[in-house]
Amino acid sequence: MRGTKAILTGIFFLIAAVANAQQMKLALLVYGGGGDWYANPTSLKNLAAYCNQQLHTKLALQEAQVEVGSPDLFNYPFVHMTGHGRWVLTDAEAQNLRKYLEAGGFLHIDDNYGLDQYVRPALKQVFPELSLVEVPFSHPIYHNAFNFNNGLPKIHEHDKKPPKGYGLIYKGRLVCYYSSETDLGDGWEDPEVHRDNQQKHIDALQMGANLVQYAFNGTMP
Numbered sequence: 001m002r003g004t005k006a007i008l009t010g011i012f013f014l015i016a017a018v019a020n021a022q023q024m025k026l027a028l029l030v031y032g033g034g035g036d037w038y039a040n041p042t043s044l045k046n047l048a049a050y051c052n053q054q055l056h057t058k059l060a061l062q063e064a065q066v067e068v069g070s071p072d073l074f075n076y077p078f079v080h081m082t083g084h085g086r087w088v089l090t091d092a093e094a095q096n097l098r099k100y101l102e103a104g105g106f107l108h109i110d111d112n113y114g115l116d117q118y119v120r121p122a123l124k125q126v127f128p129e130l131s132l133v134e135v136p137f138s139h140p141i142y143h144n145a146f147n148f149n150n151g152l153p154k155i156h157e158h159d160k161k162p163p164k165g166y167g168l169i170y171k172g173r174l175v176c177y178y179s180s181e182t183d184l185g186d187g188w189e190d191p192e193v194h195r196d197n198q199q200k201h202i203d204a205l206q207m208g209a210n211l212v213q214y215a216f217n218g219t220m221p
Contacts, residue, residue, distance in 0.1 A: 024057075025064040026212070027076035029107070032068075033088030039112050040082055043188035050188075050205040051212050055145060069093040073100045078215035081109045082185045087118040094125045101126070101168075101175040106215035109178045110185045113158050119178060123168060132166040132178060141165075141174065141214045146206040153203035155196065156183035177211060184208060 026044045031037050044063035051057045066072050066079065069092055073079065079100075081087075089097070101107060109119055120132065135141060135151075142148040142165075152163035163182035167174045187196055187204025196204075 025060045025062070025076065027064040027066045027073075027079045029079050029081040030065050030067045031081065031083075031087050031089075032093075033086035033118065035083035035085035035087050035115065035118070036112075037081065037083050039084065040185040040189050042190045042193065043082075043185040044080060046190065047188045047205060047208045047212070051209050054206075054209055055213060057212075069096050071096075073097070073105065074103065077104070077106060077217075078212055079105065079107050080185070081107060082112045082115075084112050084114040085118075087115065087122050089122050089125050091125075094122075098126045101170060105175070106211075107176045108211050108215075109176065110183070111178070111180045112183060112185060116180060123176065123178075127168055127170065130168050130170065132168060135165045135167045135174065135177065139167075139174070141177065141210055143210075144213045145209045148207060148210070152179055152182050152184075153187075153200070153207055154182055155187035155200050155204050158183075174214070177214075 026048055028044060029037060045061050048057075048059040048061050048063070052059055063080075064072075064076060066076060068089065073096060097107070109115070111119065123130075123132065137149060137151045142151060152165045154163045158181065161181045164180045166178040166180065168176040184204050184207060186193075187200055188208055191198070191201050
């Protein structure tokens with residue numbers, strides 16, 4: 001029964017993406033616990049504009065803001081999460097997020113520095129049977145719209161560690177991608193916000209476009 005429901009919901013994502021192409025939005029996850037989910041206010045606007053330019057999508061420039069426990073989560077094939085602090089899930093929120101990911105949704109978590117210690121236990125609450133694994137450089141997420149042969153680009157420096165891309169794999173599909181030690185979302189922001197050089201800004205946007213393309217998986221116009 002669960003498998004049938006997942007298939008039907010996946011079909012819903014496909015139909016919604018095609019039928020509502022003009023209104024399709026990237027979504028920002030609103031979560032509890034005290035973390036600043038609202039960080040990087042210009043990032044998704046710029047990512048949407050870049051995807052429209054480079055991938056010929058028709059994304060709205062204003063992102064949606066969706067609570068992790070809301071049924072509205074199912075309206076968005078791509079959901080982005082960021083922040084510097086605490087993330088806490090209720091059991092109902094964890095169950096809703098799991099159903100969303102099982103049904104074909106995609107969650108990108110970007111550690112804006114300080115989020116890592118909360119991401120791992122929260123994801124264990126969502127998928128107790130799964131663990132984050134490092135996504136190999138050969139994975140399609142690094143090679144669809146743009147090639148990143150060495151994995152994630154490094155955008156910002158914090159702890160002098162290499163950037164890492166982790167994932168949750170559910171039934172052979174990458175349902176959650178977690179970018180760490182890079183700050184992709186900072187790189188998506190207006191360049192004057194963090195004073196990134198042009199190449200870092202482009203690298204961040206290109207990797208973001210790969211994430212969006214993977215999440216929509218051919219459903220974008």
